[in-house]
Amino acid sequence: MKKIYSIVAIVVAGMFILANTNKSALLRDGFENGTPEIKSISALAFGPDGILFIGDSKSAAVFAIDTKDNQKVDKATAVDFKKMDQKIAAALGAEVQNITITDLVVNPVSKKVYCSVFLSDGTPALLRIDGDAIAAVNLKDVSFTSVPLVNAPAEDAKDQRGRPLRGTTISDMGFYDGKVMVSGLSNQEFSSSFRVIPFPFTKQQDQSSLEIYHAAHGKYENAAPIKTFTVSEINGKKFLIASYTCTPLVLFPLEDLKAGMHVKGRTVAEMGSGNSPLDMITMKKGGESFLIMANSSRPVFKVKYKSIEGYQESLTKPVTENFATAGVDFVSLPVVGVLQLEKLDDSQFLILQRKANGDLDLWTAGDRYL
Numbered sequence: 001m002k003k004i005y006s007i008v009a010i011v012v013a014g015m016f017i018l019a020n021t022n023k024s025a026l027l028r029d030g031f032e033n034g035t036p037e038i039k040s041i042s043a044l045a046f047g048p049d050g051i052l053f054i055g056d057s058k059s060a061a062v063f064a065i066d067t068k069d070n071q072k073v074d075k076a077t078a079v080d081f082k083k084m085d086q087k088i089a090a091a092l093g094a095e096v097q098n099i100t101i102t103d104l105v106v107n108p109v110s111k112k113v114y115c116s117v118f119l120s121d122g123t124p125a126l127l128r129i130d131g132d133a134i135a136a137v138n139l140k141d142v143s144f145t146s147v148p149l150v151n152a153p154a155e156d157a158k159d160q161r162g163r164p165l166r167g168t169t170i171s172d173m174g175f176y177d178g179k180v181m182v183s184g185l186s187n188q189e190f191s192s193s194f195r196v197i198p199f200p201f202t203k204q205q206d207q208s209s210l211e212i213y214h215a216a217h218g219k220y221e222n223a224a225p226i227k228t229f230t231v232s233e234i235n236g237k238k239f240l241i242a243s244y245t246c247t248p249l250v251l252f253p254l255e256d257l258k259a260g261m262h263v264k265g266r267t268v269a270e271m272g273s274g275n276s277p278l279d280m281i282t283m284k285k286g287g288e289s290f291l292i293m294a295n296s297s298r299p300v301f302k303v304k305y306k307s308i309e310g311y312q313e314s315l316t317k318p319v320t321e322n323f324a325t326a327g328v329d330f331v332s333l334p335v336v337g338v339l340q341l342e343k344l345d346d347s348q349f350l351i352l353q354r355k356a357n358g359d360l361d362l363w364t365a366g367d368r369y370l
Contacts, residue, residue: 028066030200031143036063038139041116041124043173044105045180047199052107052114052137053180054126055170060152062173062180062197066143069110069128076111076345078364081132084352085360088127091134094119104340104352104362111345113362129362147201151186151193159223165191171225175199183226183242190222194240194257206259210242212250215326216273218318228280228293235309243277243293248315249303249328267315268308269327272298279341283349285370292349292369294338300351302370303330333369 027033040058047053050070054063081087089096098120105114113129114137126137153165171184179196186193190209197205211222221244229242231254238254242265250265257263271277275297282305283290289305311328319326340352344364352362 027143028145028200031064031066031145033141033143035140036065036142036144036146038063038124040167041102041118041126042167042170043182044103044114044116045173045175046105046107046109046114047175047180050107050109051199052105053173053175054116055173055182057167057169057184060149060166060169061146062149062170062182063144063146064180064199064201065137065139067107067137068143069107069112072109073111074345076106076348077131078348079113079129079344079350079362080364081129081362083359084129084362087132087134088115088117091127092117092119092125101340101352101360104342104350106342106344106350113342113350145201147197147205149182149184149195150205150207151188153185153187153191157187168225172228174229174231176231181229181231181240183229185223185225190262192222192225194226194252194263196257206257208257208259208261208263210252210263210265212244212248212265213267213314213316214244214246214248215267215270215315215317215319216246216248227277230280230282230291232282232289232291232305234305241280241291241308243271243280245276246273247271247275247277247295247298251308267327268311268313269303269330270315270319270325271295271301271330272323272325273319274323278339281341281343281349283343283367283370284346285367290370292333292341294341294351298336299332300335300338300341300369301330302333303328335365335369 042057043055045053050067052065052067089099100118102116102118117125128135152169155166157165168185174181182195185191192210195207214221226242240252242250248267249269250267252265275295278294280293291303293301307328337354342350348364
C-alpha cells in the first residue's frame, strides 16, 4: 500500500508540474498530445529547447517528449546528492535492491538532472532531480512524437550464448547537429549498428553497420554494439568516438555513417580487457579538450584529444599480454566505482559513484580532475 501511495503522490506532483507548464505552450510540429507507450528506457538524450529523447529498446523506438523545461540557466548549481538510490527507492515505494538507475542526463538549457530507473518488475520510471528533491516526470497526456527503429532484432532473437538481443537495440544515444544518434544492434548480418535520425522526425533514417579491429581479442568484430560514444572534431574533421566492451577506443568519420554503408573504424587504443566502458563525455580546460570515460572494472580514464589527434596509426595486431593496453596514452583518475558521467556545464561534470561504504552518491566534479 505504501508503494501505491508513493507512486500516486509522485505522479500527481509530476502532473501538477506539467499542468502549469502546459498552459502557455503550443504543440510542436509533428507532436501530438497523449500518452506514449514507453515499455523500457534504455537511454536518454536531450535535444533543443527541453526536448527529451527516450530510447526504448523493448519497443524498438525513440520517443521525443516536450518537457517544457526550457528556462535557460547559464551556470549550473553544483549537485551533492547523497544516497541517491535509497532516496529514489523510497520515493517509488520500492526496495533499493529492486531498482537500477539506467541513465542520467542534464538538460543543457535548464541544467536540471533527469534519470531513468528500471524496477525489477519491469516498470520503467523517469525522474527529475532538483537539489535534494525528486519528482516524477509525467508521461501521461504530454506533447510527444516518436519514430520506430528499422531492422530491429526480433523480440525473441538471441545471440550464440542464448542472450536476448532486443534489449540491446539501443545501447547509447546522443543528439548532435540536429540529429538523434543511436548505437545498438540490428537484425542484419553485421549486427553492430549506428542510426542517424533527423529531428524533427521524418521518414528518413540512416542505418550503417560497423566493424572494428579488437586488439584484446586479436580479430575483427561486427556483432558487438558500441557501449558509449560521443562526437568531436579531430584534426578538422568530425568523428564518432566510440568504445566497446573490453575496451577498444575507435574513430568513425561522421561523414561515412550513411544509410546502407558498412564502415570500418580505426582503433586508436586498447584500454584494458576485462572491462566495459559505461559513459563518455568531452570537457575543456584552458583551451584543451579531454575525453572522460567511466568504466565497470577500472577507474575513470582521461584522454587528451591532442593525443588522439597525434596518433595516426591503427591497431591491427593483438595485444598479447592479458589486461595490457596499447595505442593512445591515457591517464587513470583517482575515482573508482563510477556508474554514470554527465556534463553539467562548461566547467563541471556529474559523477554517480558507488562509494566504498556502499552508498550511491551523485556529486559534481570540477576542473581539478581535468
